[in-house]
Amino acid sequence: MKRLSVVGCLLSVILLGVWIRCGPIPQIQPQTTPTIVDRHGVILYEPLSLGGTRSKWITAIPDNVAAATIAAEDRRFYRHVGVDPVAVARALAHNVKHLRVVEGGSTITQQVAKLMLPRADRSLTSKIREAVIAQRLEHRHTKREILALYVNLAPYGQQTVGIARASDRYFGCAAEQLTVAQAAYLAALPQRPGTPKRALARQRLILHRMRDLHMITAADYRIARAERLAFERGHHPLIAPHFVVHLMDPSKTFIQTSLDANLQREVQGIIAAHRADLLRHGAHSAAVAVFDNRTREWLAWEGSGDYFGETFGGAIDGVTTPRQPGSTLKPFTYALAFEQGFTPATVIADVPSHFATAEAGVVYTPRNYDGRYRGPLRARAALAGSENVPAVALLSRIGPESLLRFLRHVGFRDLNHTADYYGVGLTLGDAEVTLEQLIEAYAVLARGGDGVVSRRTAFWITDILSDPNAREYIFGSGGSLDFPFPVAAKTGTSQAYHDNWTVGYTRELTVGVWVGNFDRDELRNSSGITGAAPIFHDVMLAAVMRLGGGGGPIVDRPSDLERQPICALSGHRPSTECPAIESEWLPPSDHVEFCSWHHREGVELPAEYRALDANVRTAEPAVLHVLNPPNGATYLIDPTLRREFQALRLRASAPVTWIVDGRHTQEEWPLRGGKHTITAVDGEGRCDSVTITVR
Numbered sequence: 144m145k146r147l148s149v150v151g152c153l154l155s156v157i158l159l160g161v162w163i164r165c166g167p168i169p170q171i172q173p174q175t176t177p178t179i180v181d182r183h184g185v186i187l188y189e190p191l192s193l194g195g196t197r198s199k200w201i202t203a204i205p206d207n208v209a210a211a212t213i214a215a216e217d218r219r220f221y222r223h224v225g226v227d228p229v230a231v232a233r234a235l236a237h238n239v240k241h242l243r244v245v246e247g248g249s250t251i252t253q254q255v256a257k258l259m260l261p262r263a264d265r266s267l268t269s270k271i272r273e274a275v276i277a278q279r280l281e282h283r284h285t286k287r288e289i290l291a292l293y294v295n296l297a298p299y300g301q302q303t304v305g306i307a308r309a310s311d312r313y314f315g316c317a318a319e320q321l322t323v324a325q326a327a328y329l330a331a332l333p334q335r336p337g338t339p340k341r342a343l344a345r346q347r348l349i350l351h352r353m354r355d356l357h358m359i360t361a362a363d364y365r366i367a368r369a370e371r372l373a374f375e376r377g378h379h380p381l382i383a384p385h386f387v388v389h390l391m392d393p394s395k396t397f398i399q400t401s402l403d404a405n406l407q408r409e410v411q412g413i414i415a416a417h418r419a420d421l422l423r424h425g426a427h428s429a430a431v432a433v434f435d436n437r438t439r440e441w442l443a444w445e446g447s448g449d450y451f452g453e454t455f456g457g458a459i460d461g462v463t464t465p466r467q468p469g470s471t472l473k474p475f476t477y478a479l480a481f482e483q484g485f486t487p488a489t490v491i492a493d494v495p496s497h498f499a500t501a502e503a504g505v506v507y508t509p510r511n512y513d514g515r516y517r518g519p520l521r522a523r524a525a526l527a528g529s530e531n532v533p534a535v536a537l538l539s540r541i542g543p544e545s546l547l548r549f550l551r552h553v554g555f556r557d558l559n560h561t562a563d564y565y566g567v568g569l570t571l572g573d574a575e576v577t578l579e580q581l582i583e584a585y586a587v588l589a590r591g592g593d594g595v596v597s598r599r600t601a602f603w604i605t606d607i608l609s610d611p612n613a614r615e616y617i618f619g620s621g622g623s624l625d626f627p628f629p630v631a632a633k634t635g636t637s638q639a640y641h642d643n644w645t646v647g648y649t650r651e652l653t654v655g656v657w658v659g660n661f662d663r664d665e666l667r668n669s670s671g672i673t674g675a676a677p678i679f680h681d682v683m684l685a686a687v688m689r690l691g692g693g694g695g696p697i698v699d700r701p702s703d704l705e706r707q708p709i710c711a712l713s714g715h716r717p718s719t720e721c722p723a724i725e726s727e728w729l730p731p732s733d734h735v736e737f738c739s740w741h742h743r744e745g746v747e748l749p750a751e752y753r754a755l756d757a758n759v760r761t762a763e764p765a766v767l768h769v770l771n772p773p774n775g776a777t778y779l780i781d782p783t784l785r786r787e788f789q790a791l792r793l794r795a796s797a798p799v800t801w802i803v804d805g806r807h808t809q810e811e812w813p814l815r816g817g818k819h820t821i822t823a824v825d826g827e828g829r830c831d832s833v834t835i836t837v838r
């Protein structure tokens with residue numbers, strides 16, 4: 144009986160021993176919280192885990208880290224079996240001496256057990272549980288593996304868990320790059336030293352122990368003691384938040400993006416620098432994106448200019464928010480017209496016109512921004528000057544159906560309504576699109592058409608949008624759209640001035656800017672050329688400076704296009720009677736149409752320019768006269784005066800559009816040497832010309 148109970152006891156002890164060593168341990172999930180970086184590895188954002196920490200799991204533990212950790216936590220680590228009676232005894236003695244708990248006597252293995260258990264406290268039950276788990280860890284893992292678990296699971300302060308994040312957070316380097324002094328400093332942190340001063344004191348103690356334990360030589364010790372620790376100035380960045388949130392993916396721990404963090408910062412700085420100007424226009428938000436035409440990657444992406452500004456919806460991403468694009472859609476109307484046989488020399492009527500709409504009996508009468516009409520306008524000038532009437536006239540020729548199909552094909556995916564729904568407003572930008580789509584669509588042109596449109600069309604549109612002379616008659620010269628390298632650019636303003644846009648491209652980059660309010664508050668004193676354009680200018684310059692490019696033609700000229708002379712007014716091949724001759728990139732044609740508008744007796748415009756409201760016709764003088772300058776006059780340029788102050792004021796007997804040497808111009812015409820033909824054209828197709836000489 145007695146023997147039986149002894150055997151039973153023995154068996155129980157063995158079973159208990161087996162259970163202690165071999166029982167289950169909590170599952171360990173190697174945890175790495177995500178890091179989102181730019182194209183060069185610069186950190187854009189590091190979100191926190193649900194527990195409010197950042198972590199990174201590593202498998203190989205650097206020797207410096209291993210040595211410093213053992214010196215700091217458990218100098219007999221390699222000699223005990225998970226629990227260290229010597230350490231417990233020493234801790235007890237210390238605690239009795241100080242009459243309070245100053246040392247725990249826990250081994251590294253016990254601490255790993257504690258970190259693995261969800262609810263560990265300082266109770267005796269917890270201590271026993273930790274000791275049991277420590278036994279199981281020792282049974283299943285090598286010492287080096289247990290050490291790796293510890294440095295991956297230990298908290299190092301500043302919301303970091305694990306040595307890898309801690310190295311990066313405190314010293315801006317990887318764990319394997321830590322010096323002895325740095326490794327010793329970090330090894331001091333899991334015990335929560337409280338202040339940096341106490342952490343440094345503990346670091347010295349750890350270095351001391353490392354030397355005493357022969358982990359480092361006396362020379363290493365001296366070097367480590369002498370090292371002045373340089374800490375990372377710590378803040379966790381949030382660069383390009385609008386872009387980053389699109390990419391958040393819980394299944395990924397490392398996300399490399401296409402962004403360029405430096406360019407992104409520069410874009411944010413540019414918006415900030417224009418903030419006062421934006422507010423003057425009543426605009427609280429600005430969205431900017433920079434696109435690499437070749438790789439089709441986003442290089443910068445700013446959604447509002449102020450992600451954390453709550454009053455005006457800063458977290459809304461203006462790059463992906465559909466808005467009315469205004470005139471920025473016009474180039475696509477012209478592109479389709481060019482695909483269908485129009486050329487930049489084709490003349491379009493900028494005269495008071497009425498267009499039928501889908502609604503029976505309802506006609507649409509488009510107006511230009513300045514309320515004026517410019518008579519016959521070549522497509523080049525009409526697009527560059529962003530005139531509304533010719534754009535609607537073009538649309539009525541090509542049809543809203545085919546324009547809508549074309550716009551969807553170019554990438555405006557949100558145009559879900561029917562052509563009847565949009566009507567002629569389609570070319571004036573009443574249909575909502577996003578800045579993202581707008582930029583991608585312009586990039587199609589920058590790439591030479593990309594198979595969506597012909598290279599010829601892409602070249603023509605690009606050549607017109609990068610022609611400062613062609614837009615001068617509306618927008619003046621100089622200013623935000625002028626660059627020291629070719630840039631094709633277009634501005635736009637939505638109906639009722641809610642949105643202001645500028646989009647443009649070089650061969651390499653496309654930049655888009657939207658300015659407005661997410662609550663659709665109206666802008667003040669804002670046209671296509673204010674608000675967005677100055678930001679566009681600065682961003683384009685910054686992007687080209689940083690990423691290069693900008694030299695050479697944007698789109699290579701197709702070999703079948705040649706500079707050919709045209710009559711400035713009719714766009715046809717000039718006859719001997721044409722007073723002003725321009726040139727245009729045109730394909731050689733076997734059928735050359737000569738100008739039939741100019742005769743020896745003067746000019747006679749086609750009927751469409753004369754078909755007018757009878758009331759207007761009777762109310763105004765029948766003949767149009769250039770009043771200033773007088774025909775045949777000679778002007779002298781004063782060499783002592785600056786050029787911009789020497790302008791000639793052009794005047795006529797009625798409101799007119801001015802054409803000097805075939806080029807539309809403003810009323811204040813800056814004097815240029817030579818012989819010049821000055822033509823006045825009014826909205827009713829009447830015309831008068833004078834010739835002057837400037838010396």
Ligand SMILES: [Zn+2]
Pocket residue numbers: 710711712713717718720721722738739740741
């Ligand atoms: Zn002519």
